[in-house]
Amino acid sequence: MVIDHVGYVFLRETDWAMLCYGLGRLSFPLFAWLLVQGESHTQNFRQYALRLLGMAILSQPIYQLTFGIALFEDFNILFTLLLGLLCLRAARQWPRWAVLIWLVGAIAAELATFNYDAYGIALIALLGNYKPTPLWWTVWCIFTALTVVVMPGNLQFLAGFAALIFACANHERGPKARWFYWFYPAHIGLIGLAAFGLNRPAG
Template sequence: MKVHNYKTKNNIEQAEDTTCGTCRKITLNGIGLLSGAQLKYIAFISMLIDHTNKTLLYPYLDGGIISAVSDVFDVLGRIAFPIFIYMLVEGYFHTRNKWRYLGMLLIFGVISEIPYDMFSSGVFFEWNANNIMFTLAMVLAMIWIIDVLRKKMEKLPKAVWFIATIPIVAIVCLISMNLAVDYDYHAILIGYFLYIFHEKSAIAIPFCYLAMFKEPWALLGFGLTLTYNGKRGRQNKLVNYLFYPVHMLILGIIRMCLGL
């Protein structure tokens, strides 16, 4: 996922010069502790745990120690998605080239599809399920359309623009369900709320959580987004994009070799 280096006037406050040198002011956008790179690597680890659980542990659940470990992995695995989609929305506001950003998501969506099918279904092609890169591309396209509409309607009352966004979100939700993309309409709604409440993450979280209510432990991931300090951090763009298909390819090969 793409993250850019920036600061905004409403972003997270830096450490204050007080008697407590480590104190930070908590705002509606959280408390700045972790960079985009640090959050992203936490999400990568969470995703790897989740996918390993589904590929290698689920087939052997027996109510014993494996089930207990799997339960822990289920909790840890819910951290990843909220962070990734949060970073996607942040990236939208600060990328220099939105077309390139969207194109990269679509390209790696195509690259990731066979590894995704191998990992999730144990086959090379599964037309009834599509990977998260396509989901993120849909979210990016949706908020882009809504943002352009906002600029064109800036002279009108904001409520008019807000009402106009509702059918757009509904249409994209329907498309996501028909294309069977990962997280389908849940992701679309979460991306919308993160856009609407941009720079007010603490307000966005309850709405995002309701949109993902079937995954209660996702709250851990949404909570971690409040620690974002607005800095990109040291990261490798190619690694960011390749991690998703490569780790699924490895897990998919293991699954198919073991006949799971």
């Protein structure tokens, strides 16, 4: 994520920009995976969701200023993760309605212009149903291949390789990583300040 953002702000006109962007495609699937693990292990879902909402709201003006985004044009990934979290919990509580829940979530992400849009919600849905079986891996590969068709010329298909990382996880509850929610706005803010100091244009 940091590499992607640094590349976007400082290296857009260099040969390194594409490399940074490609490496950055691995970040969202990993965050989505951590979200899925957090949802399944949290002892206080309401507090977890409210913390994510608070950080999303706090991050938004910083996100807009750093990347030159207009008001209500694009919402940062924490909003996408929050929507995915709500869909995860709803789908677990009402499994018979899971497909409809995820479909509504994907449409909402598109209409609200959340970062990663419906793709992000679909990815969270896939990870929320992760099982180390041939069927799951087949669906994951098809999903990854579809990104090439739906987003031609985009490197988003590289996100598919992130599955090789979380497939090695032990799926047990690890240490709490509340620092991540502060890291997201902090690193964007620092990049924005550095860009301002170097007189780099936003967006």
